[in-house]
Amino acid sequence: MQVSFACTDHGLKAPRNGEHSKQNATSPNTASQARARFRTVALIARSLGSFTHRYHHNLKESTAKLTGMKYRNLGKSGLRVSCLGLGTWVTFGGQISDEVAEQLMTIAYESGVNLFDTAEVYSGGKAEIILGNIIKKKCWRRSSLVITTKLYWGGKAETERGLNRKHIIEGLRGSLQRMQLEYVDVVFANRPDSNTPMEEIVRAMTHVINQGMAMYWGTSRWSAMEIMEAYSVARQFNLIPPVCEQAEYHFFQRDKVETQLPELYHKIGVGVVSWSPLACGIITGKYENGVPESSRAAMKPYQWLREKIMSEDGRKQQAKLKELAHIAEKLSCTLPQLAIAWCLRNEGVSSVLLGSSNPTQLTENLGAIQVIPKMTAGIATEVDHILGNRPHNKKDYQH
Template sequence: MGSGGGGTQMQYKNLGRSGLKVSQLSYGAWVSFGNQLDVKEAKSILQCCRDHGVNFFDNAEVYANGRAEEIMGQSIRELGWRRSDLVISTKIFWGGSGPNDKGLSRKHIIEGTKASLKRLDMDYVDVLYCHRPDASTPIEETVRAMNHVIDKGWAFYWGTSEWTAQQITEAWGVAQRLDLVGPIVEQPEYNMLSRHKVETEYLPLYTNYGLGLTTWSPLASGVLTGKYNKGTIPPDSRFALENYKNLANRSLVDDVLRKVNGLKPIADELGVPLSQLAIAWCAANPNVSSVITGATKESQVQENMKAVDVVPLLTPAVMEKIEAVIQSKPKRPDSFK
C-alpha cells in the first residue's frame, strides 16, 4: 500500500455535482472548539489536518455560542493560510435567544450570515448550510434568502443539514421554478449504526439533483472506537461532558456494544484500529463527498486521517463481513424483501 513517502494520500471529491473539491476526510468544530480547545490548541489541530491534506473545515453559528467560529477564524489568520486553499462552511439556525435570532427567515439568514462572517473574520464562506429545517418559514423564503447570500458573494454554495428528502425536493422545486440555485449538499449523520437517510431516503436525490453529502459522526460519537466497551466512560471523552450524558445513555446499549465487539476481529484482520475502519466505511459510500471527523488531540487527527488508506482495503468480501456483524442495512423500498 505504498502511497509515496509513506504518508497518507488524501483524495479530493466533488461536492455533489458542483465543481467544488473537498477532501474526502474533513474536520468539524462541533464539540471541540470553545468547549474543549482554545486558539493555541485549535491551531495545532488545524495545522495537523492541513498536513494530512484536509482542505474542508466545518463550523456553525451555534457551536459554543459563536466561540467556535471565532477560534477557527483567529487560528487560520495566525497560521497565515491562503483563503483560496480552504473550503470553510458554517451553518445558520440558532443565533441567539431573540424571536428573530433563530430559524430560516430571510431576516435571520442574512443577519446570521453577516454575524458568522464577522466572527470568522472572513469575507465569505464556501458553503452555507441551513442547520435544520424550519417549519415556521416557507421554503420559498429560505431558498430566495440563500440565493441572495450567494449573489452577495457571502457564500458560494448552499446546503441543508438534517432535512428530509421531501424538504430537499421541495427546495429544489422552488429553485427550479424561480431559476435559482438549489441546495447542492446535505449534512446528515451517517455511520455503521445510522444509515436509513443516506442509503434509502435520499436515494432519488443523488441522481435527480446531484446532491452531495458531508456526513457527521462517523464514529457514532466515539462508540465505534471501542473505547466505551469496558463499560466505563473515559474522563477525557465526549460522554464525560455534562451536556452529553443523555447521548451516552442512548448510545451505550448492550446491543450496540455487542456489534462493536464483533467488528474488532475484522479491523484486526486488516491490521487497522476500529476507528479507522468505521471512518473508511463511511468514506467508501460513493454518495458521500466528505466525512467530517472530530478530534481534540493531534494524535486523534493522525489516527483518523489514516482511514484514507483503509478505503481501498474494503473489498466486497470485507463489506459483507461487516454487514453480517452490524446487520443495520436499511430495507430498500424497491426490493420488497
C-alpha cells in the same frame, strides 16, 4: 478526455474560374494558406491528444501525491473537497484549548484536508472566532480552503434564530465577522424551519450567494422530501438549489444516507457531507467496559449519551463492535479507521467530518484514507452481516 478536430477539404481546393474573383484577386494563395492551416491544426491536435491522455485525472475522485488525501466533488457541483474534513462541534471553544485547536487544524491542513466545518451556534460563536483566528495566523491561502458554516440558532432573541430572510442574511454576516472572512464556501440551513415558507429560504440563500457572501448552500438534517421541495422551488423561480445535505452516518445510523439520499444524488445532484462517523465516540471502543470518567459521556450535558451507552441497545452495539474489531485487525487498521473508511465507500458521500479532540486521535482518523482501497465488497458484506441493520432500498425489492 480526448481532443479531436474535424478537418475537411472545404476551402483547400482552388476555386473554379470565375468564382470568387474578388477574393482571388486579393488572395491568390488561398489554397496554400489553407493547407498550411490544416497542417498546423493537425500538429496541435496530435500534441494535445497526447498531453490530455497523459495527464488525465478522474474528476470523480483524485488523490494528492504528497499527502494521499482523496478529493471528491461536493455533490455534483464542481467544488472539490477533501473526502475527510474537520468539524469544530464541542471542541473549538469547548472541550479543547485554542492551542490544541491550532494543532488540529495544522495537522489536518498539512495532511491535505481542505474542508473545515463550523456553525454559528457552536460554543456560542467561539468556534467561528477560533477558526478564523487560526486561518489568519497561519496565513493559509483562502483559495485553498473550503469553509462551511451553519445557520439557525444565532442568539436568544426571537429574531436571531430560524431560516427567515432576516436571520439568514444577518446571521451569515455575523459568522463572517467572527471568522474575519469575506465569504464562506458553503452555508448550510441547519435543520428545516416550519415557520418560514420554503420560497423565502431559497430566495434568501440565493441572495447571499449573489451578494458574494457564500459560494454554495446546502441543508443539514433535512428530510429527502424537504430537500426535494427546495430544489423544486429553486427550479420554479430560477433560483439556486442546494448542493448537499449534512447528515449523521455511521455503523448504527444508515437508513437516510443509504436509502433516501442516493435517489436525490442521482436525480438532482445533492451529495452528502456526513458527520459523527464514530457515533459520538461510541465506535472508538472506549465504552466497552462502561463510561470512563474522562469521557464525553461522563459530562453532565451529555447525560443522554451516557443513557444511550448503558441501555440494552447500547450493550448490543458494544458486542457488535467487538466482532467488527476482528475485521479491523484483519485489515491492519483500528476500529475507528474501519468505521470512517466504511462511510467513504458510499459514492454519494462527498466528505466525512471528523471531530477529534487531540492530535493523536486526529492522526489516527486521517489514517482511514489508507483503508479505503481495502473496503472491498466482501468486507462490506462481512460488516453488514455483523451489524444486521442493512436498510432495504428499491433495488432490493426488485429482485
